[in-house]
Amino acid sequence: MDIKPVVTYYANNTNVPEKLRDKIVTNLPEECIEWQRSYGRSTKKVYLEVNFVPFQDTFLKENSSSEGKQSLLGRCLLHTYWFECSDVDVYKTQIREDVISWMNRLREFDIWDWLIVVVDSSEKKKSNKTKLLPRSTVADKVRSDFPSSVKDAADRCVSLVNPVKNETSAGDSYEFFLDRLRLVLLKSYSKHLTRYEDFVRAQRERRNSKSWDFFTFFILQEEMAFAFEMLSLYEDALVQYDELDALFSQFVINSHVIQPPDWLKVLIERCHSWGGLTLSKSISTQLREKIRDSTASLLELRNYLFSRQCELLLMQHKPWELSTRALPFLHNCVNELNILEINLPCGAVACWVFLSALEILQKCERYNDSSQMQIYSRYTIGLWAYARRKLEELGTLCGLMPGMNHDSECIHKVVGLIAGMGNDPYADEKLTSPSPQTTLKEALSKPEAFSKAYLEVSELTISTYKHIGRFRSGRLVGRELAFFYMKMNKHQQSIPFLLDLEKVFAEDRWTVLLADTRKNILDCFIVLNDCKKVVQYALLLASSQNLEMSERSKYLIIAKDNIPSLTKDDPLIISMEEMFPIGSITMKSQGVFVTNAKLELILNLESNLMEKISFASICVYLSYEPFSPQARARSQDKQVAAKNSLLCPHPFSTINRKNFRVRPKFETYHNTFNSEIEIGIRCCNLNQIFKRSVEPSNGPSTMEPCKSTMNHSFVSSNIDIAPGSNELILTFEPIDSGCYSVEGIKLTWKDELISFTHQPLTAHLCFTVISEEPSLKLIDKDGNDNVSNLEIISGPPQHITLRLNSGSYSFQPGATITLKSSTDLFMRLIQDESKQEEESAKHTNYSPLEVMDNNDTNNLANFSNSIDINFKSSLDPFQNHDIPLIIVSKFAHQRGPSGTEHNITLSYPDNKTEAIKSISRILHLTPPFMSTAKLHILVERKFLEINIRAVSKQRFELFDANLVANEIEKERNDEFLFKSFNSPRRMILYKDQTVHYLWEIFSKESNTLSKLLFSLKYNTINEQFSTNPLAYHSYDCDFTIKSIKPTVE
Amino acid sequence: MELPTIIKMVPSVILSFHGLLMAFHGDICESYFNFFKCSARKLQHLIISLSNAAILKFKSILDKSEWDVVGCLQFRMSVLALVIVNSDNYPVFIKTRHDYDKSKMSAEENMNILYNMNATLDIIEERQGQNQNRDPYLGLLNQCESYKIYGLLSATRIKILLMVSTNVSVMFRDSEARSTLKQLYSSYIDVTTYNPFYCPGSEVQSKKLEELVKSVFGLTADYNR
Incomplete structure (x- = not known):
């Protein structure tokens, strides 16, 4: 607003004011002045601007009139009286009277803001410097003459060395004059402003009275805003608008409860246009006039108010605040339109929102700093999203969305909407980008153009969302874009958006939304006739617990219907996590796991499908890792290893498993430090535990287990899986010793057409399988295998016991092992204890038959070189079987004390290979x-x-x-x-x-x-x-x- | 009404009218706004220090209570949805108006609300990085023509989202959102941490919480807890 306060000058005997006029007007705002404000408000630095005009009587009148009280801008704030005189006597005789009469005229109108300027153009002053007692100057005289009734009269007289004549020496004096002028002016200003503020406040208090009119009040308070703006107090200016904004909002809200005032009713009835916000001009005079004439509509009022707020925010260099305010502004307006029940044609509000949002965005972009792009985008993204939504609304309304009928009625609607927008405020200007109105008009012109515009805005919104890291929001917009493509019959293009969305919900486990999105995906695949995917998604939906039973069975039927169209060359692999979640995996077999033995596993599988399903096979496949050389070396540890076989991760396993959930390891500690004792628990792998798992979960994984792991697996075939919990027992016979860990599960349905896999498993299970050859040992009577003290004598028959340790083998009942001895050694099996006693009983008969002669082999009839032993009961792994024997060997024809060595060999058939394996034991026989x-x-x-x-x-x-x-x-x-x-x-x-x-x-x-x-x-x-x-x-x-x-x- | 009478009735009256006063809008309410933050004892002191004129005004509020009940109910009715998610953003509690009254909200609308609630998690995550002050209440997170979403983020990253309709003319005051969310949060803490059988991350099932949520949705008369 280009109205400045007025300062008058009155000069009878000088033309200095006229000459200085322009200079003063430009020089005055060059420096700021501190403004002490009333009501304890903080001090502000302000810049003053004035119009410097000759004195007229009309300026006097404005102060007294009632109108004068209601205006702030453009009014006369200060009167100045200029005269040129250097001699006191001349002043007394000629000028004084004139000044008095001027002042009296001011007093008549109750004006106390004046300033007397004494122009000193004499050059004698310099020469008078030497005078001891300077005579009182004209200015002093004036000061003493006019102290009346003004407190600071002394300040109101200033002497000015005529800068026109004496430019060199006038500088200081001129500056002093300007300072004084500012000071006096500000005092006047402050006084007027306070008075005006009080007036505005009083007016506001009256707001509930019938005669009160918001528009009048608006103009009234806005003047304060202008005044502050002129003083460069943009913040205070903004406060005025904000107050107006709040006041208006309150009226609108109250209108719901109490009878709305008349002016508001008028406002409601007056809405016929929906021209967008215009931020190009600092003050839209056109709108302001409408407000002044009380003819503005709600949208116009809001447009104007917001544009002024914007302007003041930009003056304060706060473009980001502008963007933060924009969205609530738009929402608020729409809400107010609703509250006031303003009847606008359908789409009008959408037009207004779209235009305004685009206008704000374009404005923001001009103030945008690329380094702050991200922060800034956070504020503008809401506007983009809102504009996009409104465009969609318009598209649906006017039949511009794909697949809609774009008939003449729609065109009629578009014409109506465009008419309501009014003139394009940028019509005459050349812009680099099309104006909001041009954009909207173009978009509404025909469906193709609309699609283009819609996609453009949507993609911009999505990319901005992604840029600032709001992936969920971005993908939600993508969802709508997916629907848009679906309407365009481009289902292929909508799938990536939906799959992205599926990923989000799967990650966040929002199952309700996941199911909903999958329904959309399924619809797309059905249209695209992608049987594989249809089966997959139909099964996923059929197992979703968020859907109704009827729906789930419907999807199962869809899946079944599509299965025949699958081809065997391209089998479908589906992750089973959702359809068949794993309850538990446990080993049924207990004890030590050895090779070639059947291991059993209990798998508890749940089925979320509604029907019983028969599977060709289920296998739990394992990863295999042979024992490391170190582990092999610690062969005694094997037993330990076997005992710990279900530890996880296995101590012998060296594979670095990523998917282990690290458990906290605690250790206790105590320090003695400075006679203080610290005792505590320390977690030494804190970093590992708190490490964020960056492993990206890619939704349902459909990894095919690699072939190598398929070699080792627990298998069960032809099984039925019923809804609910199923307990399955699977078997596996390990051939190699080593560490096995469960890697995944695979269910095969319908001849490998579909397999369900689960990999990796959340539950981890690993075990070791060991393999050890049987061993044969000599033991003494007490069963100790330390036989260094045991002495076997050649010659007389000896009782010995051999202990067979089965190792990792097991001997089934009926299995036969053969003992063979070296040629000179003969053996006889003691069948059991009772027989042994019997035999000893025989001995007591003193039968001479027992007399043995080494040379007579006939006497050795019961002895032989080879004995077969049949197992009556099974011998489990790592069990001992004692073989009691009587052995006889020829007296060694050897004279040394070391005795002879004999060999006993045990042969047993391998369970698997049927090959005969043997182990031998050397016996040392000493001569008697x-x-x-x-x-x-x-x-x-x-x-x-x-x-x-x-x-x-x-x-x-x-x-x-x-x-x-x-x-x-x-x-x-x-x-x-x-x-x-x-x-x-x-x-x-x-x-x-x-x-x-x-x-x-x-x-x-x-x-x-x-x-x-x-x-x-x-x-x-x-x-x-x-x-x-x-x-x-x-x-x-x-x-x-x-x-x-x-x-x- | 004499001063002592007012003082006597203050604790019970003010506390029971807590919700009502919140809903009451206009200038007169503002001077009493501090009440809600005060304990009953502080309230007594406040009342004593009030001028006679203020006490008269206070009385007028009480007289208007009939209207306020309606207002409060209206505003409670404006709650559309409530979602509690855990630190991994898994939803542990979801309630929408659709769950209570299918006629008030269509299934499609229900879905849209949930979609938007999920998207709002973005903004919470954004705030999570910036949030320097320790106030769990995050304030307004997301708004649209028809609704606003308020959020709360606990120190353990439990998030509570409250969606409120803006169609109803009653203003939803920020402080009401704050107190509602804090109330919900403390109730959530109660039902999860005091329950040894609660498995973190799983759905919360608690009668106590259900009751509170019901009252937040304005479906029970007891909205003054």
Whole structure:
């Protein structure tokens, strides 16, 4: 508003004011002045602008009239009196009277805002500087003359060195004059403003009276806004408009409750146009005039009000606030139209909203800084979305949406709407982008153009939403775009939007919306005749718990109807998570899991489908990982590993599994620090736990399990899955040892046409399978396998027990294992305890038959080199089976104490391969005693001494020692005579004792004898068992005497 | 009415008229607005310090109570939908007017409301990053011609969204949204944390909460809790 306050000048004897006029007008607003405000409001810096005009009487009158009170702008604020005089006497005689009369005239009209300017154009002043006592100047005189009734009269007189004549020295004086002028002017201004404010306030209080009119009040208060704006107090100016805004809103809201005032009724009846908001001009004079004449409509009033608010916000450099205010403004207006029940033709409001939103957006764009694009977009996006919605509304209304009938009635409507928009405010201007009205008119012209505009706005909205990270909102707009494409019969194009939306809801688990979106997707695929997808989505919907039963069965029928159209080459793989959620997976088998054994798994599967469905097979496939070398090395750990077989993740597994949910690991700690003791619990993997899982969930995954994992799987075939919970038992026989973990589940329906997969599983299960060969050990009577102290003696029969550990094998009842011994070792199986006793009972019969002779193999009838053992009951893995045996071996013809080694081999058939596997065990057999021979010669007599030294811990009794010539030289026995010096008594021999036998050898001829046979009978003495006293074992030993020829000395 | 009488009736009266005063709009209400934030004891002090004129005005409010009940009901009736989502944005409680009265809201409208509620989560997530002050109440999040959505974001990222219709002429005051949301939040805390069988992330089923929600929707007479 280009109305400035007025300052008059009155000058009789000088033309300085005229000359300075332009200078003052331009110089005055150049500097600001601090404004102390009334009512304790904060101090503001303001800039003053004035019109400087010659004095006229009319200015005096305006102050007194009632109109004068109601105007603020353009009124006279200050009167100045200028005279040029440097001599006090001249002033006294000539000018004073004139000033008095001027002032009296002002007083008549109750005006107290005046300023007297004494122009000093004399150049003498400089020369007078030396005067000791300066005479009082004209200005001083004036000050003393006019102190009357004005407090600050001293300020109201200022002397000015004539800048026209004396430009160099006038600078300071001129500045001082300007300051004084500003000060006095501001005082006047402030006074008037306060008075005006009071007036406005009083008017506002009257707002409920009948004669009150909002439009008048609007103009009244707006003047304050103008005044503030002129003082560059944009904030205060805005407050005025905001107050008006709030006042009006309150009226509108109250109109619902109380009888609306007359002016509001008029406003309601007057709405016939819906021209959009125009922000191009700072003040729309056209609209303002309408308001002043009380002929504006609601939309016009709102348009004007908002455009002024915008303008003031932009003056304050707050374009973002403009955009934040815009949306509530639009909503509020529409709401007010509703409250007031203003009857506008259909679509008119939509037109207005669209035009206004676009106008605001274009305005904002001009003030937009690309660096703040994101923040700024947050505010404007609402406008875009709103404009888009309204455009859609218009499109539907005028039959412009695809698939609608665009008939003459629609064209008629469009014409009506366009007419209501009024003239395009930008019609004459050349704009880089089309004006809002041009855009809208173009869009409404024909369906094709509408589609183009609609898609443009929609895509812009979506991309802006995505840009600022509001993906949900963006995709929601995408939903509408999808419907738009559907109407255009471009279902293919709408699918990506819907799939995006599906992803959002699946991620957020908004199942209601998910089901709704899937219905839309299904509709699209049905139109596109994509059987695979139809089956998939129909099944998903059929298992959705948010739908009615009838609906769900309907979708199941759709799915079934479409299954025949599937081809085998292109099988359908569907994620089963939603249709068949997994209740639980547990191992049914217990204990240690070994290879080649059947493992059983219990799978609890729920079915959300409404019918029982038969599946060809179900398999739970596993990933396999052989034991690492380290794990293999710790072979004892295998048992431990097997025991922990259901730990997860398995300690032996090295696979880094991403989908493990990290569990917090806690450790306790206590520190002693500075005599304080800290004790606490610490979570050492906090970072891992709180790490956000960035794993993107891509909705239902339809991954085909890779072939390698399919080798290992629990399988069950031909199963029925009924609605509700199903417990299935699956089996698997692992061949290799190692760690297995459950990777996924696959259900196959209808000859692999459809398979349902579930991968990866949320429930994790892993187990180890171990494989170990059976082992054979020798154990002592107490069952210990530490046999270093156990002594097996060759010669007499020995009771030993072999322990077979089945390892990871299991022996079924009826399975046969074979024991084989090395040639000189014979075995007999002790059937069981009772028989053993029986046998020992036999011993007590002292049957001489028991006498065994090593050389007589016939006596070994019960013994053999090979024994077959039949298992009567099954032997489970890692179980022991003891095989009690009696073994007999030939007395070792060996003189060393180390004894002989014998082998026992156990052969068993492999369960799987039927191959015969064998394990062997070496037995160390020690001889009971050892014998040595010595030949002693005493002159011609020859003595043969035989020493028997006990080696084993056993006690023996020895008897019937005999020495004869060896068998080869038997015929020569007669030639020799062995005279025994030995006692016939039985000798008892302990370990490390030696028995000496001595013979004197007489030979009939001096023949040489080289080979001798020593024989002995012996028997073991056992304290625990009574041994058969008649039984004995015989011992033979050949000695060869190298040179027995006696030499006679 | 004499001063002592007023004081006596104040705690019960003001508290029971809490909701009514909120709905009452106009200048007169504003001077009493502080009441709602005060406890009963503070209210007594406030009443004592009031001038006679103010007490008379107060009386006039009480006299108008018949009208206010209607206003309050109207405004309670304007609640369209309520959604509670957990920290992962999984919905744990959804109620719309459609659930109570199918005639008031069509199934399609119901769906649209839910779609918009879901989209509003975007704005909460945006605020989550910016929210510096610790006030869980987020205020107005989203608005459209026909509705406004107010939100609350707890420290544990529980979000409560309240959709209010703007078609009804009664102004929905911000403070009412705040108190309603806080009330719902504390009730949610009660029914989830005090229930050892509640599994986080699953749907909340609680009679207590249902009752409260019913009153928020203005369907029970007891709207003054």
